Amino acid sequence: MELQLLLILIIAFLLLGPEGMLNLATKLGELARQARDIIDKCAVFNDGRTRFYKNAAAFTQSYIPVLVTDK
Structure with missing residues (x-):
C-alpha cells in the first residue's frame, strides 16, 4: 500500500x-x-419516528419533518 x-x-x-x-x-x-x-447543509437528523431534513435550499435554517415509513 505504501509502495503504491x-x-x-x-x-x-x-x-x-x-x-x-x-x-x-x-x-x-x-x-x-x-x-x-454540501453534506453539512443537507444533514439528516433522526429522532426515531421522524427524520428532520435541513432545508439547504431555503434562506432560513428551518427543518422539515418527514414521517419515517421504513420501520
Missing part, C-alpha cells in the same frame, strides 16, 4: 512538477471542503 502511494507520488512529481503538485493539492482541498459543506 509512493509510486503514484513519484509519477505525479515527474509529470506535474512541484508547483503542479501544489496546485493540484490546493484544488483537491477546496473540492473536499465544498463536498463537506
Whole structure:
C-alpha cells in the first residue's frame, strides 16, 4: 500500500512538477471542503419516528419533518 502511494507520488512529481503538485493539492482541498459543506447543509437528523431534513435550499435554517415509513 505504501509502495503504491509512493509510486503514484513519484509519477505525479515527474509529470506535474512541484508547483503542479501544489496546485493540484490546493484544488483537491477546496473540492473536499465544498463536498463537506454540501453534506453539512443537507444533514439528516433522526429522532426515531421522524427524520428532520435541513432545508439547504431555503434562506432560513428551518427543518422539515418527514414521517419515517421504513420501520
